Amino acid sequence: MGLRAYVLRRIGQLLLTYFVFLTILFVLFRMMPGDPTSVFILEGLPAEAREERIEELGFNDPLYIQYFDYMRQLMTGEFGDSIIYREPVVNIIWDKVANTLFLMGSSLILAYTIGILGGALMGWYRGTRFEKIGIVGVLTARSSPEFWIGIILLSVFVFWLGWFPAAGMRTVGLDSGEGIWRFLNRDFLWHLFLPMLTGAIFFTATPALLMRNTMLDVLDEDYIEVKEAEGLPERRILYRHAARNSILPVVTVLAIVTGAAMGGSVIIETVFNWDGMGRAIVDAVNRRDLPLAMAAFFIMGSLVIFMNFVADIAYVYLDPRVEYE
Amino acid sequence: MTLLEVENLRTYYTEDDGGLVRAADDVSFSIEPGETLGLVGESGSGKTTIAKSIIRLLADNAEIVDGSITHRGTEITDLSKKALNREIRWSEISMIPQNAMNAFDPVYTVGEQIVEVITVHERGTSTAEAMERARQLFEDLGIDPDRVDDYPHQFSGGMAQRAMIALALALNPSLILADEPTTALDVVIQDRILETIKRMQEEYDSAMILITHDMSVVAETCDRIAVVYGGRIVEIGDAETIIDDPRHPYTLGLRNAFPDITADDQALISIPGTPPDLVDPGEGCRFAPRCPFADEECWEVTPHPVEYEPGHLVECHRADEKAFLQAEAEKRETWLGQEVGDPTADRAPVEEVDD
Numbered sequence: 001m002g003l004r005a006y007v008l009r010r011i012g013q014l015l016l017t018y019f020v021f022l023t024i025l026f027v028l029f030r031m032m033p034g035d036p037t038s039v040f041i042l043e044g045l046p047a048e049a050r051e052e053r054i055e056e057l058g059f060n061d062p063l064y065i066q067y068f069d070y071m072r073q074l075m076t077g078e079f080g081d082s083i084i085y086r087e088p089v090v091n092i093i094w095d096k097v098a099n100t101l102f103l104m105g106s107s108l109i110l111a112y113t114i115g116i117l118g119g120a121l122m123g124w125y126r127g128t129r130f131e132k133i134g135i136v137g138v139l140t141a142r143s144s145p146e147f148w149i150g151i152i153l154l155s156v157f158v159f160w161l162g163w164f165p166a167a168g169m170r171t172v173g174l175d176s177g178e179g180i181w182r183f184l185n186r187d188f189l190w191h192l193f194l195p196m197l198t199g200a201i202f203f204t205a206t207p208a209l210l211m212r213n214t215m216l217d218v219l220d221e222d223y224i225e226v227k228e229a230e231g232l233p234e235r236r237i238l239y240r241h242a243a244r245n246s247i248l249p250v251v252t253v254l255a256i257v258t259g260a261a262m263g264g265s266v267i268i269e270t271v272f273n274w275d276g277m278g279r280a281i282v283d284a285v286n287r288r289d290l291p292l293a294m295a296a297f298f299i300m301g302s303l304v305i306f307m308n309f310v311a312d313i314a315y316v317y318l319d320p321r322v323e324y325e
Numbered sequence: 326m327t328l329l330e331v332e333n334l335r336t337y338y339t340e341d342d343g344g345l346v347r348a349a350d351d352v353s354f355s356i357e358p359g360e361t362l363g364l365v366g367e368s369g370s371g372k373t374t375i376a377k378s379i380i381r382l383l384a385d386n387a388e389i390v391d392g393s394i395t396h397r398g399t400e401i402t403d404l405s406k407k408a409l410n411r412e413i414r415w416s417e418i419s420m421i422p423q424n425a426m427n428a429f430d431p432v433y434t435v436g437e438q439i440v441e442v443i444t445v446h447e448r449g450t451s452t453a454e455a456m457e458r459a460r461q462l463f464e465d466l467g468i469d470p471d472r473v474d475d476y477p478h479q480f481s482g483g484m485a486q487r488a489m490i491a492l493a494l495a496l497n498p499s500l501i502l503a504d505e506p507t508t509a510l511d512v513v514i515q516d517r518i519l520e521t522i523k524r525m526q527e528e529y530d531s532a533m534i535l536i537t538h539d540m541s542v543v544a545e546t547c548d549r550i551a552v553v554y555g556g557r558i559v560e561i562g563d564a565e566t567i568i569d570d571p572r573h574p575y576t577l578g579l580r581n582a583f584p585d586i587t588a589d590d591q592a593l594i595s596i597p598g599t600p601p602d603l604v605d606p607g608e609g610c611r612f613a614p615r616c617p618f619a620d621e622e623c624w625e626v627t628p629h630p631v632e633y634e635p636g637h638l639v640e641c642h643r644a645d646e647k648a649f650l651q652a653e654a655e656k657r658e659t660w661l662g663q664e665v666g667d668p669t670a671d672r673a674p675v676e677e678v679d680d
Contacts, residue, residue, distance in 0.1 A: 127385075222427040226492075229382055230442045231414030234406075241430050320476040321431055 123215025436473025
């Protein structure tokens with residue numbers, strides 16, 4: 001009973017948040033300096049054609065009509081034409097989203113797996129050499145700029161050992177298949193490895209440190225002492241009780257970081273010449289390709305909101321104390 | 326055969342500045358099967374340290390530096406961690422902590438946690454069998470068996486304490502360490518929980534060490550009582566002797582500080598001063614600074630336990646003056662009029678100030 005009402009209420013909140021987000025996005029893009037017509041319409045059109053296009057796009061309509069049109073267009077996935085690519089935004093954006101999803105998704109999975117396990121062990125083995133080395137390692141990774149990590153990895157694995165390609169996503173001229181097989185093939189994964197590792201190294205610090213700190217609190221709890229008194233094996237207490245309780249805040253952070261990672265991967269994408277969202281956003285903003293930028297923001301924002309929703313639902317399963325009120 | 330024998334136990338804590346806190350300093354006692362021993366003393370007297378030494382659940386900065394603890398002939402202090410987990414912890418010695426609300430892992434149901442301890446210790450037992458035993462235990466303790474599927478936060482304080490007793494009994498241990506099991510509960514429930522513990526302990530034929538600062542709790546529950554002060558057992562004997570006929574001034578003082586429901590006179594008298602600093606306590610009786618009867622010998626010579634009646638050991642130089650001590654200790658003036666301080670060290674400067 002409680003659970004269903006809780007999920008429904010969360011969905012309600014999700015829709016409300018979404019509505020607010022879309023409205024802000026609309027206002028933001030209408031408030032940008034410069035004439036919106038000049039950025040939404042391709043340059044070099046004759047005056048009449050330009051007028052026609054303005055009328056067609058609805059810039060002569062009252063603002064509220066434009067607002068409803070905008071909502072309808074976003075809902076139906078119509079983002080307009082990209083200024084840079086001179087073709088509909090939808091044709092190019094999903095590819096970039098997929099590229100970034102594969103890069104950042106694999107980075108985050110790797111980073112959070114290692115970070116959670118490593119952080120749990122650092123907390124458990126507090127005061128030992130393992131913990132000290134771990135903290136120094138994690139802080140070093142955290143303070144290293146992504147481009148620098150990328151360059152180091154490139155120097156070692158590409159220019160010295162020659163194990164991986166220097167850049168790009170696919171070997172030129174190689175037929176990589178259709179649909180999902182464009183990504184799930186050896187050539188793509190081979191290209192993916194170094195940028196993924198760069199991201200993973202950068203992202204590991206947050207879950208590792210958070211996990212360690214929460215572990216230290218959890219290990220002070222009475223129930224951990226009771227579990228020790230129960231004579232349960234150490235590993236069982238570590239994983240099943242201490243780490244299991246410490247993981248809760250990490251889930252929240254993961255939800256937030258996932259959203260940020262989608263847009264924040266621009267440096268890795270630049271270093272490894274990866275054709276993803278991060279670069280697309282920077283390009284779009286720099287070259288005032290607002291239709292593309294708006295679509296990118298829309299997708300990023302949607303992802304953040306959705307991940308927060310997922311985290312809320314995951315919490316119900318991870319922590320029985322969450323109240324469904 | 327004696328169930329548990331503690332001999333000359335010394336457990337020290339190392340502080341950050343390198344100081345040694347002698348939380349248990351030369352402690353000896355024994356427990357027979359099925360017996361209940363009360364460990365009474367103020368906070369910081371070392372009673373919890375004694376209990377935690379028995380199950381080797383000490384903090385990282387604490388260490389058993391000397392002495393022996395044997396359970397049915399097995400030397401606990403020598404056991405490897407693995408052997409300790411397998412042979413002693415929970416299967417032979419279990420515990421009931423002070424605050425049961427925090428004693429269960431919040432993300433598992435209480436039933437799952439009882440099942441966990443059963444299946445880890447008894448390889449052949451299936452989850453279903455273990456759950457059936459958990460339900461049976463709940464029923465014995467007067468909790469609805471269906472509540473095994475509830476999470477700890479869904480229990481009230483008293484209910485959680487009962488569930489904790491169920492957990493403590495899950496492997497039918499020979500000894501239960503109950504550390505202030507009723508302190509976190511309100512008074513009405515306290516009494517019922519104590520009764521429950523007592524009843525279950527008899528039913529399961531377990532011995533118990535009951536740690537408390539509450540004289541009235543031990544009086545009701547225990548067969549024998551050990552009074553702990555400054556990391557040492559200053560008086561130990563059967564419950565009637567300690568309650569009705571004690572010899573140590575500290576025991577007399579403790580008795581004054583708790584109301585006796587059967588008596589008309591309800592004037593409570595507290596013991597002035599604070600427990601001793603256990604970092605390098607030096608020679609002399611540790612109670613001397615607060616003792617209205619302390620004389621020169623008390624300040625200079627550490628007393629050792631003397632057996633006055635069979636099984637009644639007292640660690641006090643003046644314990645032979647029983648009648649005098651008991652009579653004087655009842656008077657309020659006795660506890661007000663004393664000077665707190667070491668006469669050999671402090672008296673001179675105090676007189677200077679008076680001038």
